[in-house]
Amino acid sequence: xxxxxxxxxxxxxxxxxxxxxxxxxxxxxxxxxxxxxxxxxxxxxxxxxxxxxxxxxxxxxxxxxxxxxxxxxxxxxxxxxxxxxxxxxxxxxxxxxxxxxxxxxxxxxxxxxxxxxxxxxxxxxxxxxxxxxxxxxxxxxxxxxxxxxxxxxxxxxxxxxxxxxxxxxxxxxxxxxxxxxxxxxxxxxxxxxxxxxxxxxxxxxxxxxxxxxxxxxxxxxxxxxxxxxxxxxxxxxxxxxxxxxxxxxxxxxxxxxxxxxxxxx
Amino acid sequence: xxxxxxxxxxxxxxxxxxxxxxxxxxxxxxxxxxxxxxxxxxxxxxxxxxxxxxxxxxxxxxxxxxxxxxxxxxxxxxxxxxxxxxxxxxxxxxxxxxxxxxxxxxxxxxxxxxxxxxxxxxxxxxxxxxxxxxxxxxxxxxxxxxxxxxxxxxxxxxxxxxxxxxxxxxxxxxxxxxxxxxxxxxxxxxxxxxxxxxxxxxxxxxxxxxxxxxxxxxxxxxxxxxxxxxxxxxxxxxxxxxxxxxxxxxxxxxxxxxxxxxxxxxxxxxxxxxxxxxxxxxxxxxxxxxxxxxxxxxxxxxxxxxxxxxxxxxxxxxxxxxxxxxxxxxxxxxxxxxxxxxxxxxxxxxxxxxxxxxxxxxxxxxxxxxxxxxxxxxxxxxxxxxxxxxxxxx
Numbered sequence: 214x215x216x217x218x219x220x221x222x223x224x225x226x227x228x229x230x231x232x233x234x235x236x237x238x239x240x241x242x243x244x245x246x247x248x249x250x251x252x253x254x255x256x257x258x259x260x261x262x263x264x265x266x267x268x269x270x271x272x273x274x275x276x277x278x279x280x281x282x283x284x285x286x287x288x289x290x291x292x293x294x295x296x297x298x299x300x301x302x303x304x305x306x307x308x309x310x311x312x313x314x315x316x317x318x319x320x321x322x323x324x325x326x327x328x329x330x331x332x333x334x335x336x337x338x339x340x341x342x343x344x345x346x347x348x349x350x351x352x353x354x355x356x357x358x359x360x361x362x363x364x365x366x367x368x369x370x371x372x373x374x375x376x377x378x379x380x381x382x383x384x385x386x387x388x389x390x391x392x393x394x395x396x397x398x399x400x401x402x403x404x405x406x407x408x409x410x411x412x413x414x415x416x417x418x419x420x421x422x423x424x425x426x427x428x429x430x431x432x433x434x435x436x437x438x439x440x441x442x443x444x445x446x447x448x449x450x451x452x453x454x455x456x457x458x459x460x461x462x463x464x465x466x467x468x469x470x471x472x473x474x475x476x477x478x
Numbered sequence: 479x480x481x482x483x484x485x486x487x488x489x490x491x492x493x494x495x496x497x498x499x500x501x502x503x504x505x506x507x508x509x510x511x512x513x514x515x516x517x518x519x520x521x522x523x524x525x526x527x528x529x530x531x532x533x534x535x536x537x538x539x540x541x542x543x544x545x546x547x548x549x550x551x552x553x554x555x556x557x558x559x560x561x562x563x564x565x566x567x568x569x570x571x572x573x574x575x576x577x578x579x580x581x582x583x584x585x586x587x588x589x590x591x592x593x594x595x596x597x598x599x600x601x602x603x604x605x606x607x608x609x610x611x612x613x614x615x616x617x618x619x620x621x622x623x624x625x626x627x628x629x630x631x632x633x634x635x636x637x638x639x640x641x642x643x644x645x646x647x648x649x650x651x652x653x654x655x656x657x658x659x660x661x662x663x664x665x666x667x668x669x670x671x672x673x674x675x676x677x678x679x680x681x682x683x684x685x686x687x688x689x690x691x692x693x694x695x696x697x698x699x700x701x702x703x704x705x706x707x708x709x710x711x712x713x714x715x716x717x718x719x720x721x722x723x724x725x726x727x728x729x730x731x732x733x734x735x736x737x738x739x740x741x742x743x744x745x746x747x748x749x750x751x752x753x754x755x756x757x758x759x760x761x762x763x764x765x766x767x768x769x770x771x772x773x774x775x776x777x778x779x780x781x782x783x784x785x786x787x788x789x790x791x792x793x794x795x796x797x798x799x800x801x802x803x804x805x806x807x808x809x810x811x812x813x814x815x816x817x818x819x820x821x822x823x824x825x826x827x828x829x830x831x832x833x834x835x836x837x838x839x840x841x842x843x844x845x846x847x848x849x850x851x852x853x854x855x856x857x858x859x860x861x862x863x864x865x866x867x868x869x870x871x872x
Contacts, residue, residue, distance in 0.1 A: 271770040272653065272756055274660045275504050281647055293768040317502060318754045322769030344502050344755070348492060369506035371667065380505070394506055395665035 220363040222263060222310040222338040222386040226421040226443075229262055235474035236387075236423060236443025237434075239450045239467055240265040240314065242283035243300075244292025248459055250304045255460035256450070257309040260471030263387075264306060265341065265445065268294050268315035275343045277398030279448040283455060294319055294328070298335035312339040312365060312386065317353075320345075325356035332362050339363035339386040347380055354383070365389050368414055370406040381418040388420045390441065393427040398448050400427040403436050411441035431473030438474055446470060485798050486688070486724075486731040486789070493681020496795065498788035501680040503758045507660075510667045515682040517587050522689065527582065534578050535693065538611065539568040541575075543694075545701040545850070550819040555839035558848040560710065561822070562698040564722065564855060571825065571855030572694055572722045573604035577673060579690035581608040584671035591615040591670040595659040597624055597652035597718065598780035598827065599631025600855055601675030606640035608673075616640040619659040621651040624779045631859050649773035651782045652718070656757050676719025677787035680758030684787050688724040694852060695729020702850060709733040711847040715854065716830040717741050717748065717801065718781035720790045722854035727799060735850075737799035739790060740834040742781035742809075745774030748794050748801035751786065761788040777806040777867070778826035780855075804833035810867055812836055813857065825855035826864075 219227060226236055239256050241249055243266045256264055269284035269292055276284070294315070301311065313332060320328045320342060332340060340362055345353060347366065357364050363386035368377055370391065381388065392407030393400065407424050414422040424437045425445030434444045446467075453462045493499045501511055521527040535541040543566050548559040564572035577594075584592060592609050594616070596602030602618040609616030618640050625632050625644045635642050643662075648654035656679075663672045677684045677691070702710050713730045715723035717739035727737045741748055751762030756771055764772045764784040776782045793799035804812075809826060812833035817823045824832065831851045835843065843849060857864070 271648065271772075272657050274657050274757075275664070277661070285647075288770065295768075318756055318763075318765070318771070319769040321753075321755050321760075322765065322767075343504050344758075346501065346503065346505055346508050348508075349500055349502055367505040369504070369508075371506055371509045373509060376508070391504075391506055393665075394667065396661045 220338060220361055220385060222312060222363050225310050226262060226387050230421050230442045235438045236262045236421060237467070237470055237474055238263045238265055238423060238443065238445045240267060240445060240447035241454065242267040242269055242280060242287055242451055243297035244269060244287035244290060245283045245454055249454070250300050251460040252454060252463050254305055255464035256467050257306040259464040259467035261309055261467060262443065263310045263312055265312050265314045266297065266301065268297055268313055268319055270316040270319055273316060275396050277396040277448060279452050279455065280397050283451045294323060298331055301335045301337065310338040311336060312341060313337050314341040317342050317345045320353060325353050329356045329360040329362050333360050339365050341365045341389060343367055347383055350383065367391055368410060370394055370410050377413065378417060381420065384420055388414050388418060388422045389445065390414050390422055390424045391426050392424045392437065395426065397426055399429040403433040407437045408440050411437060415440060431470045434470050435473045435477040438477065482796065482798055485793060485796060486728050489681065489685050493685070495789040496792040498761050498791040499681055499684060500760050501758060502755045502760065503680045504664060506664050507667060511680050511682065513587060514583065514686070517583055518682055518686050521583060521586055531579055531582060535575065539574050539578065540566065541693065542697045543567050545698060545705060547705060548820050551816065554819065555836065556845045557839050557843055558846070559835065560702065560705065560848065560850045561853040562694060562726065562850060563853050564694060565824065565853045569604045569607050570858060571600040571604070572691060572725065573601045573675060574607065575693055575725070576675065576687050576690040576721060577604040577608040580671065580673045581612050581614065584614070585612060587671065589669060589671040591666070592673045593617045593659050593662055593666065593670050594673045594675060595619050595652065595655040596675065597655065597782055598778065598859060599624065599628040599635070600780060600859070602640070602642070603631050603634050603638070605673050606635040606638035609640060610638045617643060617662065619643045619645050619655040619662070621645045621649070621655045623650045624652070627863055628779055628859055651774065651779065653771065653784055676721040677724040677789060678719040678757060678759060678785065684759065684789055687721050688728060688789060691721050691725025692728035694722060694725040695727060698726065698850060699729040706848050709735050710850040712736045712738060712843055712849045714738045714740065714831045714835060714849060715852040716781060716827045717786060717790060718745070718783045718827065720787040722852050724787060724789055726852045727793065731798065737793070738834065739799055739801045740830045741801060741803050742774070742776035742778055742830060743803040743805045744776045745781055745783055746803045747784060747786035748790060749803050756785060759788050762786055762791045777809060778830065780827040781830065802834050804830040808833035808837065810864065813864060822853070823857035823861065824853055825857050826860045828852065828854045
């Protein structure tokens with residue numbers, strides 16, 4: 214149970230979860246193509262409960278081929294944290310909370326305080342830094358807390374119980390349960406570890422628990438949501454953008470996940 | 479400012495060497511790093527483990543490696559040049575010292591599979607060798623550029639039974655091979671030990687690898703005392719990630735010797751790097767204003783890395799070690815010089831150290847100084863590349 218007053222992201226997700234809705238958080242790579250902002254807006258309108266925006270990094274160690282490719286393309290087009298966050302200021306996500314996902318070096322380079330302030334100015338509610346485990350997180354979290362940026366933490370299938378409790382104690386926004394031992398990417402079936410980690414997390418926290426990594430089909434999402442409060446979908450979205458399906462294509466995809474989650478909940 | 483006497487000891491519990499080091503990895507990998515930390519501490523204090531390691535280093539790897547005094551080149555440079563001959567170690571470089579230790583640790587942790595990254599292929603060959611010795615599976619990640627320029631080492635790894643994965647992402651060199659090995663490890667961590675090849679990565683790797691390589695410096699210190707009746711004035715080693723340098727410096731950090739690390743001019747993280755966090759560690763990296771890591775460019779695949787081990791960043795800040803650069807041209811000249819004057823064909827990596835010595839002899843290195851260079855590997859792997867580069871004027 215988190216002791217703090219929930220921020221905007223967490224409040225929104227709790228409210229919807231408590232109303233019986235299963236949560237859907239799609240991911241887009243910031244700066245990917247000319248229409249990534251319209252794609253984000255289309256995703257928001259298609260039933261997302263929050264949206265993750267990736268700030269591309271040259272060496273993304275938690276990402277598989279799809280998001281690597283998207284990162285390479287965005288960086289080649291000149292995307293930087295500043296350009297991406299600048300474009301977000303103009304985006305109309307219809308009130309859907311935004312969460313940035315990036316690697317710690319981009320934060321360290323810009324400076325914790327400056328990054329946190331820039332996120333606030335861009336209308337972003339939270340941040341996910343997958344290579345910043347709780348043991349190293351305090352310098353970032355101090356600045357993030359001061360500006361109201363919610364820090365989403367990851368829990369892995371290999372995380373021991375005592376450590377899981379420590380993670381839950383620091384997490385805000387939602388708890389990102391890593392569904393499979395591996396990097397981001399599409400998988401043909403739902404790993405048993407996805408339901409197992411969701412159940413372990415749910416047993417010790419009231420925070421919304423979302424499963425991410427490897428969630429590829431609406432059926433898999435619905436299946437894991439028998440235990441979890443929701444899902445994060447990344448590579449399956451980004452692949453459609455890489456394939457040129459644009460805002461309409463990802464909107465259809467997100468709507469299909471929305472429908473599967475709503476019909477099972 | 480850290481007291482010099484505190485350098486090259488055990489890092490803090492969070493793996494810090496001053497402000498550098500730490501453990502910046504995805505949550506999935508944290509338990510494996512903690513397990514390695516615990517296993518290493520127990521093993522390092524366990525006499526049977528140390529005896530088995532020493533036995534293998536002696537009877538399998540061929541240690542101790544000698545120190546050779548260069549007669550002709552010393553005369554030419556007007557210094558007293560000694561080489562610590564890691565090129566005579568089994569598999570042709572210092573890499574095996576670390577790998578035998580890590581393979582023993584993997585076995586102790588009940589892991590039957592090794593994954594490794596490699597640049598020049600020396601660490602990949604060493605890991606494949608240890609895997610064969612212990613009957614373990616082995617997967618090696620190597621950038622596509624390096625697969626091409628080190629084709630012989632790729633075949634060696636295959637002969638030794640390893641699977642070699644060609645990495646096509648990013649700059650297609652060592653940096654990207656590390657990314658890909660880490661990605662694989664996230665998925666296989668429960669059965670697989672990541673056998674990192676240098677003093678880098680998340681805690682405890684920089685400490686583990688330095689301790690496993692300190693045999694180079696400890697042996698050399700004793701051998702120098704016999705030859706010189708004292709310590710050398712200058713101790714030189716090449717630095718990519720920095721494992722042979724860390725192992726060498728560990729033996730001399732409490733001596734009066736100047737410690738010199740020589741980087742490739744196209745990959746000089748100590749020279750041009752900015753503090754950052756990549757590959758699990760806070761250290762110095764060549765990066766742009768946004769924090770994107772830039773590609774290194776060097777004739778030497780083993781030094782083609784935009785970062786450096788965290789302990790070197792600390793040693794540099796503390797002023798205990800100094801870091802310089804050598805250009806590809808200087809390195810080729812030094813490569814040729816050692817072959818012609820001493821009958822030793824060096825790997826391109828330690829040829830960087832020699833290039834600095836040749837440049838500084840009689841200048842930064844006073845005449846008559848005793849200089850120890852760690853000859854971290856032999857040049858067989860580089861002969862084809864050098865033949866191509868020297869094509870016109872050979």
